[in-house]
Amino acid sequence: xxxxxxxxxxxxxxxxxxxxxxxxxxxxxxxxxxxxxxxxxxxxxxxxxxxxxxxxxxxxxxxxxxxxxxxxxxxxxxxxxxxxxxxxxxxxxxxxx
Numbered sequence: 001x002x003x004x005x006x007x008x009x010x011x012x013x014x015x016x017x018x019x020x021x022x023x024x025x026x027x028x029x030x031x032x033x034x035x036x037x038x039x040x041x042x043x044x045x046x047x048x049x050x051x052x053x054x055x056x057x058x059x060x061x062x063x064x065x066x067x068x069x070x071x072x073x074x075x076x077x078x079x080x081x082x083x084x085x086x087x088x089x090x091x092x093x094x095x096x097x
Contacts, residue, residue, distance in 0.1 A: 011068055021074040021088060023066070029073040030060055032087045064089050 014021040024032070034056055037043045066073040070092050076085040 011072070014074070015079070018079055019085065020077045020079050022077060023068070024073050024075045024087075026063070026065055026073070028075070029066065029087055029089070030063060032075060032084065033063070034059065036086075064091065 011023070013023065038056060038059055064071055064073065066089075072090045072092075074088045074090070076088055077083065078085055
């Protein structure tokens with residue numbers, strides 16, 4: 001039940017005082033990360049040792065696939081300017097009983 005409530009909340013556009021989380025699809029999430037993360041070796045090193053800077057095809061296949069039910073990718077945007085700040089990915093799992 002709790003997982004379903006969280007998933008329902010994440011399926012909507014979320015607004016905070018200074019930021020907006022907007023749901024994006026796989027291609028848009030890939031475009032955001034490819035332009036901003038992939039060229040930067042420091043960011044890629046923080047994500048994990050298996051990701052090499054400048055390997056876009058390998059990056060694409062390693063990304064989470066948002067489905068709008070249990071997996072979500074959300075663009076983080078500034079509310080004042082609408083500028084893109086980053087990307088947030090969430091995977092909601094049902095609790096084991």
